[in-house]
Amino acid sequence: FAAALSCAARATEAPRIVDRDGRHALMVDGKPFLVLGAQVNNSSGWPQMLPQVWPAIDALHANTVQVPISWGQIEAKQGQFDFSFLDTLLTQAREHNVRVVLLWFATWKNNGPSYAPAWVKLDNRRYPRVVKKDGSTLNSLSPFGSATLEADRSAFVALMTHLRKIDGDRHTVIMVQVENESGSYGTDRDYSAAGDQLLQSPVPAAVLQKTGKAAGSWSQVFGKDAAEYSFAWAVAHYIGEVAAAGKAVYDLPMYANAALRDPFHPGPPGSYSSGGPTDNVLGIWRAAAPSLDFVAPDIYLREYPKYTAVLGRYRRDDNALFVAETGNDTAYARYVFAALGQQSIGFSPFGMDYTRYSNWPLGAKTIDADTIKPFAANYELLAPLGSLIAGLSVEGKVWGASEPDSIHEQTLDLGDWRVHIGYGQPQFGMDPPKGNEQKLGGVLIAQLGKNEYLVTGYHARVDFMPAKGRDGVRFLLERVEEGRYENGQWHFIREWNGDQTDYGLNFTSQPQVLRVTLATY
Numbered sequence: 001f002a003a004a005l006s007c008a009a010r011a012t013e014a015p016r017i018v019d020r021d022g023r024h025a026l027m028v029d030g031k032p033f034l035v036l037g038a039q040v041n042n043s044s045g046w047p048q049m050l051p052q053v054w055p056a057i058d059a060l061h062a063n064t065v066q067v068p069i070s071w072g073q074i075e076a077k078q079g080q081f082d083f084s085f086l087d088t089l090l091t092q093a094r095e096h097n098v099r100v101v102l103l104w105f106a107t108w109k110n111n112g113p114s115y116a117p118a119w120v121k122l123d124n125r126r127y128p129r130v131v132k133k134d135g136s137t138l139n140s141l142s143p144f145g146s147a148t149l150e151a152d153r154s155a156f157v158a159l160m161t162h163l164r165k166i167d168g169d170r171h172t173v174i175m176v177q178v179e180n181e182s183g184s185y186g187t188d189r190d191y192s193a194a195g196d197q198l199l200q201s202p203v204p205a206a207v208l209q210k211t212g213k214a215a216g217s218w219s220q221v222f223g224k225d226a227a228e229y230s231f232a233w234a235v236a237h238y239i240g241e242v243a244a245a246g247k248a249v250y251d252l253p254m255y256a257n258a259a260l261r262d263p264f265h266p267g268p269p270g271s272y273s274s275g276g277p278t279d280n281v282l283g284i285w286r287a288a289a290p291s292l293d294f295v296a297p298d299i300y301l302r303e304y305p306k307y308t309a310v311l312g313r314y315r316r317d318d319n320a321l322f323v324a325e326t327g328n329d330t331a332y333a334r335y336v337f338a339a340l341g342q343q344s345i346g347f348s349p350f351g352m353d354y355t356r357y358s359n360w361p362l363g364a365k366t367i368d369a370d371t372i373k374p375f376a377a378n379y380e381l382l383a384p385l386g387s388l389i390a391g392l393s394v395e396g397k398v399w400g401a402s403e404p405d406s407i408h409e410q411t412l413d414l415g416d417w418r419v420h421i422g423y424g425q426p427q428f429g430m431d432p433p434k435g436n437e438q439k440l441g442g443v444l445i446a447q448l449g450k451n452e453y454l455v456t457g458y459h460a461r462v463d464f465m466p467a468k469g470r471d472g473v474r475f476l477l478e479r480v481e482e483g484r485y486e487n488g489q490w491h492f493i494r495e496w497n498g499d500q501t502d503y504g505l506n507f508t509s510q511p512q513v514l515r516v517t518l519a520t521y
């Protein structure tokens, strides 16, 4: 399939998401593309800030930068548009040889309308806010506001029209995020008349199909969850309408991102952003907003069990996994490997610029060269492999693992073979793994042929073994080559043998890529 994908490669082809057998890839210039991304801070989307952005992006070896485009910035006066920042951004992104994901900050930015123009956010009559059960009003725009939808959609269409004009033949912009962390904090739904009415209306067929429920009203079908689920439908439908109108003028991949709920102890809706694409309403979102290519998690959960649970929930047959945001502290860097193991189309730490803002405790305390280093090391290793990995991922031939917090070993099941991974072991001999001092370990494996694997990673020891049920099989490492990929071509450096293979394949802080051929005797 990778070969078929590359054969069809056309440099002029617009970016798109392909879905095959419940697996997904982002295609850019007709080839599978792995987003090694970084997101700038919320207020860095201004021409005079870009000099503090590019040094961080360049140091990261990122191939993609996510930058906000604010509704208030482009349409301060209704109907008059100013796209000068976008023009500047694209010119400079091309000079820095990175792709762009635009973030449409409009009706929702972390539940609120702060990025909407003043003529929207100060006119509560035309652009109503969400009403709580007690009748009070939240600073979160209602998804039932038809004038709000109309206004947001027109602005977005203007943006996409301009974008097609300046970038339709270059595709510097490869995806668009529609809104940011939608939904509302402090309520499960909008208690306006329209919100009440929705509860009593029939659940649309697409939602019934996704959730396997029998027909009825939202209240009848979903009982105590009806408030949150119907609200999620309304928010998703609104964002789906905005995305569809944008796609009609310029068809780029589009997604919505989620402020997560805790995967194990979520608490009640409203304690998290209710109505947004949280893990409990993914089916409703996919049904309500078919124009969105996927919905994506913003992962600010440092703990391994939580982080990996989130990856597993957003990777679905009907949903490509993309780590749309993650913390920029060192603890998060290793998770790029687990994300790739869950077929993620990309990974993107948040707040990666030198404007001197830190969102600690979500991310790092300070953003400097040391903060960037572990992320940069991963991207340096993965960048030359990106297209290869993304192509093999759609075929189900990629595995990945990140170092856990308190467990120091793992096994990955590759089919005929499995690998044992140990973290914090001496390179020579069989001392048990005791974990790395800094949790930076990670491993990535991709199958290249029947018994041939690409193996790479950092701070980990990898041992191959026959799969369960083949325990008696006598096997050996026929050949272990170290080399590097350049434009998809393998360049041989040396063969690993003796101490370098007898006690497992030891990855250190060096960016090393191996091709391992296994055999039986």
Ligand code: N0T
Residues within 6 Å of the ligand: 042, 110, 180, 181, 259, 298, 300, 301, 325, 350, 359, 362
């Ligand atoms: C993120 C970012 C930015 C475990 C926070 C995360 C970005 C937005 N919001 O710096 O504002 O635009 O998408 C919200 C995390 C909630 C707290 C979770 C505690």
